[in-house]
Amino acid sequence: MHEQHYxxxxxxxxxxxxxxxxxxxxxxxxxxxxxxxxxGFKGKLFAVNPKHEQIYGIASYPSVxxxxxxxxxxxxxxxxxxxxxxxxxxxxxxxxxxxxxxAGFAESSPRGAALERAALxxxxxxxxxxxxxxxxxxxxxxxxxxxxxxxxxxxxxxxGLISQSGALIASFLDWARPNNVGFSSxxxxxTAADIDIGEVLDFLVQDPKTENIVLxxxxxxxxxxxxxALRSAARVKPVMLIKVGRHPGGAQAIKLHTGLLVGDDDVxxxxxxxxxxxxxxxxxxxxxxxxxxxxHFRPSGNRLAVITNGGGPxxxxxxxxxxxxxxxxxxxxxxxxxxxxxxxxxxSHANPIDIVGDSDSVRxxxxxxxxxxxxxxxxxxxxxxxxxxxxxxxxxxxVVELAKGSEKPVVTCWMGEDxxxxxxxxxxxxxxxxxxxxxxxxxxxxxxxxxxxNQKLLIQTPSSLSHLDPPSVVSxxxxxxxxxxxxxxxxxxxxxxxxxxxxxxxxxxTVVARSxxxxxxxxxxLGLPVALKVYSPNIQHKSDSGGVRLNLKxxxxxxxxxxxxQGEVKKNRPDAQISGVAIEKMIVKPNGRELALGVIRDExxxxxxxxxxxxxxxxxxxSRAVALPPLNSYLxxxxxRTSRVAPLLAEFRSMPAVSMEAxxxxxxxxxxxxxxxxxxxxxxxxxxxxxxxxxxxxxxxVVVENTPPTADPYDHMAIHPYPSQLMQVxxxxxxxxxxxxxxxxxDADLEVEFVKGLSPETRxxxxxxxxxxxxxxxxxRLTQIDYDREMAFIATIAREDGSELELGxxxxxxxxxxxxxxxxxxxxxxxxRRGLARKLMGVLIxxxxxxxxxxxxxxxxxxxxxxxxxVQGLGFVLSNDPEDNTIKNGVLALxx
Numbered sequence: 001m002h003e004q005h006y007x008x009x010x011x012x013x014x015x016x017x018x019x020x021x022x023x024x025x026x027x028x029x030x031x032x033x034x035x036x037x038x039x040g041f042k043g044k045l046f047a048v049n050p051k052h053e054q055i056y057g058i059a060s061y062p063s064v065x066x067x068x069x070x071x072x073x074x075x076x077x078x079x080x081x082x083x084x085x086x087x088x089x090x091x092x093x094x095x096x097x098x099x100x101x102x103a104g105f106a107e108s109s110p111r112g113a114a115l116e117r118a119a120l121x122x123x124x125x126x127x128x129x130x131x132x133x134x135x136x137x138x139x140x141x142x143x144x145x146x147x148x149x150x151x152x153x154x155x156x157x158x159x160g161l162i163s164q165s166g167a168l169i170a171s172f173l174d175w176a177r178p179n180n181v182g183f184s185s186x187x188x189x190x191t192a193a194d195i196d197i198g199e200v201l202d203f204l205v206q207d208p209k210t211e212n213i214v215l216x217x218x219x220x221x222x223x224x225x226x227x228x229a230l231r232s233a234a235r236v237k238p239v240m241l242i243k244v245g246r247h248p249g250g251a252q253a254i255k256l257h258t259g260l261l262v263g264d265d266d267v268x269x270x271x272x273x274x275x276x277x278x279x280x281x282x283x284x285x286x287x288x289x290x291x292x293x294x295x296h297f298r299p300s301g302n303r304l305a306v307i308t309n310g311g312g313p314x315x316x317x318x319x320x321x322x323x324x325x326x327x328x329x330x331x332x333x334x335x336x337x338x339x340x341x342x343x344x345x346x347x348s349h350a351n352p353i354d355i356v357g358d359s360d361s362v363r364x365x366x367x368x369x370x371x372x373x374x375x376x377x378x379x380x381x382x383x384x385x386x387x388x389x390x391x392x393x394x395x396x397x398x399v400v401e402l403a404k405g406s407e408k409p410v411v412t413c414w415m416g417e418d419x420x421x422x423x424x425x426x427x428x429x430x431x432x433x434x435x436x437x438x439x440x441x442x443x444x445x446x447x448x449x450x451x452x453x454n455q456k457l458l459i460q461t462p463s464s465l466s467h468l469d470p471p472s473v474v475s476x477x478x479x480x481x482x483x484x485x486x487x488x489x490x491x492x493x494x495x496x497x498x499x500x501x502x503x504x505x506x507x508x509x510t511v512v513a514r515s516x517x518x519x520x521x522x523x524x525x526l527g528l529p530v531a532l533k534v535y536s537p538n539i540q541h542k543s544d545s546g547g548v549r550l551n552l553k554x555x556x557x558x559x560x561x562x563x564x565x566q567g568e569v570k571k572n573r574p575d576a577q578i579s580g581v582a583i584e585k586m587i588v589k590p591n592g593r594e595l596a597l598g599v600i601r602d603e604x605x606x607x608x609x610x611x612x613x614x615x616x617x618x619x620x621x622x623s624r625a626v627a628l629p630p631l632n633s634y635l636x637x638x639x640x641r642t643s644r645v646a647p648l649l650a651e652f653r654s655m656p657a658v659s660m661e662a663x664x665x666x667x668x669x670x671x672x673x674x675x676x677x678x679x680x681x682x683x684x685x686x687x688x689x690x691x692x693x694x695x696x697x698x699x700x701x702v703v704v705e706n707t708p709p710t711a712d713p714y715d716h717m718a719i720h721p722y723p724s725q726l727m728q729v730x731x732x733x734x735x736x737x738x739x740x741x742x743x744x745x746x747d748a749d750l751e752v753e754f755v756k757g758l759s760p761e762t763r764x765x766x767x768x769x770x771x772x773x774x775x776x777x778x779x780x781r782l783t784q785i786d787y788d789r790e791m792a793f794i795a796t797i798a799r800e801d802g803s804e805l806e807l808g809x810x811x812x813x814x815x816x817x818x819x820x821x822x823x824x825x826x827x828x829x830x831x832x833r834r835g836l837a838r839k840l841m842g843v844l845i846x847x848x849x850x851x852x853x854x855x856x857x858x859x860x861x862x863x864x865x866x867x868x869x870x871v872q873g874l875g876f877v878l879s880n881d882p883e884d885n886t887i888k889n890g891v892l893a894l895x896x
Contacts, residue, residue, distance in 0.1 A: 013072035020077035021047035039146035080104030091126025100132035135190030136166030157182020198225035234276035263604030295431030301378030306352035314352030396423035594687035
């Protein structure tokens, strides 16, 4: 069963009308109709303009309803106030897709916002989907579709370009034509009032004409859809993205211009890393990446060799590589020996490989060949400066010749101008990236190698978390509900620590004293030394108000500290209600490092976890590390490893390294809190003291808010977490218990073992091929699923040693129409005919039904008679596949 993407009529229309088409020079309607004619549109083209019967020989009608054909696509290029009525007319004419070029909607004024709402309401009534408004249009060069008012068209090619800026598309196309860079699709989505980046991305992922995707993003409307689409796209195609509005001034300009949410830039950066997308920062980088992608520049790693005939440029390249954390390749002994035999004794004997200023084409070729043959080199940057004895053109010819026969990418930097002009033309003709200075050359290698490195990260298998004690979610919810019932959003330190304790995060035990005498009694019970802190619902930063005393070693010190805190806080914060003084055992960790671990609520991506230095250094600069929950063990370790606090955690002088396992565990527990407690607005653990023996939360602050109940308990998350509520136990008649639960990334080994244990026939019927075992990318694809758009359940039993044994698995993946899904199921041979497949399918069907899906589809081998009888028994209706007589298609109606 080959499902056509629901946006196919938008990007491959058989018929199209331009409303507002005109022969008036320099009008938007004139540009669009002429672009459509000049592009040689292969479908049927109409114009709508009541003042003309023909426009440039194209039939023109007074209204879209007068066109004697049901149209796939309509382009609207009239004033904003006419658009709601036109969309209504399009609905009556049976149109399903509209591109609104017009501006003057929500991005411009309250009146424009009202017009936009009216247009969207008309579209919803008629089930019309809208691109725009305030956009340049769409281009699909392969079918002659140029429904835009760009100056000229685009060359056909393999790059899919999505942009929220029409001006950027216009400049990109103007650059691309003389540089022979082609596009599969160019989509200007404007303010994305309806169809957004996520939906277009989904189309380009399935589009065979699109091999690479480049995006220009200003802001996001639907974070989960965006993240889901990005993660799906980056698994199969290189995705490069420019995100602007990195600083407050730019972010404010975007809000005024588009009304889109921008959020914090470091959070957006974390989202891109999580999705495996490479971020670009400048148009020059975008041009360079587009050229390289179109030329099939494919680094397999990030170890760079630099060849240069001048020491200075080589050092510049090395510095830039260090800035970007690109490792300079360590040349193998074989390569060193080979270069020693062919280069002057004065060569650098290291990378960068300085082959000296008198280098000719033979020397460059020998060095380049040696680097390409070195397994420790992933790519080469060749630099040439036009010195007296240089041969820029001859060297360039050699580089072109050698690059053609190598799978390793080559980037060139011929510095200067007059003497290297011909060389650059040769590189351009050969599709080899060429730059005037070393730094952007290293940037390009970094960007493209990052994508392929990200692919390796995406298939990493996190370790199992089955050994962890489950949190007491019910207890935590009761604490929050109690505070909210008293109309309090800022929780006390005691309440905040109660939440942490419910999620098994080690805390410093705390009690509250209302008098100096009580303080001394509690201090004696806890054991000296102790710390005293003001206990007030109005004071967030206790030390700022004079409300903290540390390391009190005697009861006299405790009594005096209690009185001092009362006095100083009343003087510094006369408005604050003082409920007492909190007393806790002084945490003495000579090797401890103070960290701050928190949760913030980003306006785009929702809850975000942060990690930074703690104590009084928390607000020094923006040195925080940021990650989107949910985390697993691999992501938690990666967050620590890439943070600025990482060097503080390693062994230092007489202090041993901290327990990374303990810190990772706290991060995982905070991630659980974020997922299971949607009321949390912000959380701060400061300090979290970590040493070689563990971690303890010394102080904590939590802010909560009332949230309306939703059908999905994880609506507040940009990435859907593990749906633990779907886990169930099924008891067989003989009393044996089988656990049926959603699959986890940690189940990779289970899945590999399960597939290996299947009989050849069962494997063939499941995968429709003679697969023997799963390759790592496939294992990752099957276990690291997006719970928002797919689901997989595994059935397991417990072995004698406590580990799990997988008995069967079923899964569905939601189709692009968001209404139907494709399913698959397989059960271990020795567990077949025991009702397990029917139980798994029952769980899967019920889950799909609860998600609002309308149909479940399946493909089966016609020779698999048992499977055909099984699915018919479940209610599937079977039919022959029109393209393959060895396949049967099945459809099950889920609703009604």
